[in-house]
Amino acid sequence: MKRKRKKYPEELAIKAATEYVTTDVTIRDLQNKYGFKGVGTLYGWIKKYDLDIADEEAIKIRNIMLEEKEKSPREDKLEKEIETLKKQLEQEKIKVKAYKKMIEIAER
Known part of the structure; x- marks a missing residue:
């Protein structure tokens, strides 16, 4: 029997992934804060949104976009x-x- 994948809002995914690559926060702290389960989930978001610690400009743009949505x-x-x-x-x-x-x- 296949497990159902939980869908998370895009805003949550971007916030969590961005926070991970731009701060010293631990994955466990992010899991508690945002409510996602697996480590793979976070790494998937980082890959999906093409986040990289060196790509600060893209992170700033995504943060601005998130702020506008809030x-x-x-x-x-x-x-x-x-x-x-x-x-x-x-x-x-x-x-x-x-x-x-x-x-x-x-x-x-």
């Missing part, structure tokens, strides 16, 4: 506010229906 605290706050407003809107729509029904009943 949401700022302001974006997170605005998204939460939008969700709150959507819920409030739905509640108001329900109230409007209820008021219309009450008026309809009162006019009978």
Whole structure:
């Protein structure tokens, strides 16, 4: 029986691989931090994203790309506010229906 391979988000893979080749962090620390299992997983990412300790320029570019994908605290706050407003809107729509029904009943 074949084992299922777990898929990891690309952002996680790039972060972990980049962190490994640019810092003194251990593989075990990265496994604990990012939640991947095998050493081969990390080495696969390093190969896949063509990371090399000597290739600092490529690493900087990938880090910039990752930062652009991450949401700022302001974006997170605005998204939460939008969700709150959507819920409030739905509640108001329900109230409007209820008021219309009450008026309809009162006019009978």
